[in-house]
Amino acid sequence: MKKIEIPSAGSYDKLKIVECEDLTPKAGEVVIDVKGIGINYADVCIRLGVYESAKKYVGWPITPGFETAGVIKEVGEGVTKWQVGQEVVAFSFFNGYASQVCVPETQILNVPPQFSLMQAAGFPAVFFTAFHALYHHVVLRPNSKILVHSAAGGVGTALTQLAKMAGHKVVGVIGSSHKREYLEQFGPDKIIDKSKEDLWKEAEAFSPEGYDIICDANGYTTMLDSYKHLKPAGKLLVYGAHSMLSKKGGRLNYLKAGIGLLKTPKFNPFDLISNNKGVIGFNLSFLFGEQDLILDCVSKLEEIFKSGKIKPIPITEIPFEEVAKAHQFIESGNSVGKIVLKI
Incomplete structure (x- = not known):
């Protein structure tokens, strides 16, 4: 072999x-x-x-x-x-x-x-990750509103399909316009193209009261705003930090990673209690x-x-x-x- x-x-x-x-x-x-x-x-x-x-x-x-x-x-x-x-x-x-x-x-x-x-x-x-996120970490109430970052990727597509199949409202976020047609076939209720649109303005327009679940594998670039856009009793599911790594070159950029680490938000347990929100991190491996x-x-x-x-x-x-x-x-x-x- x-x-x-x-x-x-x-x-x-x-x-x-x-x-x-x-x-x-x-x-x-x-x-x-x-x-x-x-x-x-x-x-x-x-x-x-x-x-x-x-x-x-x-x-x-x-x-x-x-x-x-x-x-x-x-x-x-x-x-x-x-x-x-x-x-x-x-x-x-x-x-x-x-x-x-x-x-x-x-x-x-x-x-x-x-x-x-x-x-x-x-x-x-991808489906194990999505299922574990939605069914082992949170309780999904009927008609939950779920925002999925990187929705045109493997995990994002799986999250979108499982959530829609269960009758929830899904907002899929993409980073490039060429991904819109791909994502449309899986039926999200709204697609936000952050390369052309104001991500959080559009997210607020769709759900002014916030989101029950936000799925975020980006890291520091969206994590804090994701938390801010949760409803009371909402949950932020974190399973990656892609924004800390380079998109080309194939090597770890220690400066970029270090800056990303410093900019990564820290969540105080007392703030979580006061805000009635949760942050859940997991690694399938x-x-x-x-x-x-x-x-x-x-x-x-x-x-x-x-x-x-x-x-x-x-x-x-x-x-x-x-x-x-x-x-x-x-x-x-x-x-x-x-x-x-x-x-």
Whole structure:
């Protein structure tokens, strides 16, 4: 088998393709011949050396990647649900950038009937993130108003679809005009193009009383204003800080990151009490030790996909050998939907 290994923090040249022995499953595990690999912004953070769970649990060298789709090659002792030859989707604790992955059987899902195999490779991480955000961290009251930053990205698209499916009002924020047509197909109630419009003026016009939920992975550039635009009892969900990192060059700009860190707002618990608002941060990669939450994500998402109410997220396919191109594209902020490496 082959995999992409990162020996140390750095730019695109650190993405090395290496050959290694085929994988063998232990009891309760499944080996999959991978056909497609979903790319996530977290993979960029891993390469740059700023992803906390990668530093804490793996170190260097590391093979990034949280989601794959392919065909089952071998099953371990005790596995009865899955059979050799089945097309499946898997999510993994790193190690996804490879021609084979070995995962516990509980981390495998059927390919949704409306998805191609390559489209399926791009759904676990973003839909798990979106589901975990909306159903494990907050209580969504009927007809909640939800503002989603970066709504044309993978997680943003998943959040928009899950929220609309549940009957809520969704405002999707985009940073470039070419993303509007893409986002329209998922039915948000309003799209704000912050490259042409005043983001918060438009947000206030749609919901003068504020928002029940605001989903923000931008970081310091929008975080404080997001908090200010919550209703009483509203929740700010934070799961990234993309604005602290560069959009080109492939390296960590320490000055930019440092300035971003200094500008990141600090929330005083007493202010949260007085304002009756909440700020919730999470990182999906720390969820792997919480089997009850993982199993809930798996079972509920399978039900949702079987309903046929979720559309596949459009993908951009890039050959496995051109992984650097995939990282450049997602870093640029110009991509929409999902990027998938094809083997």
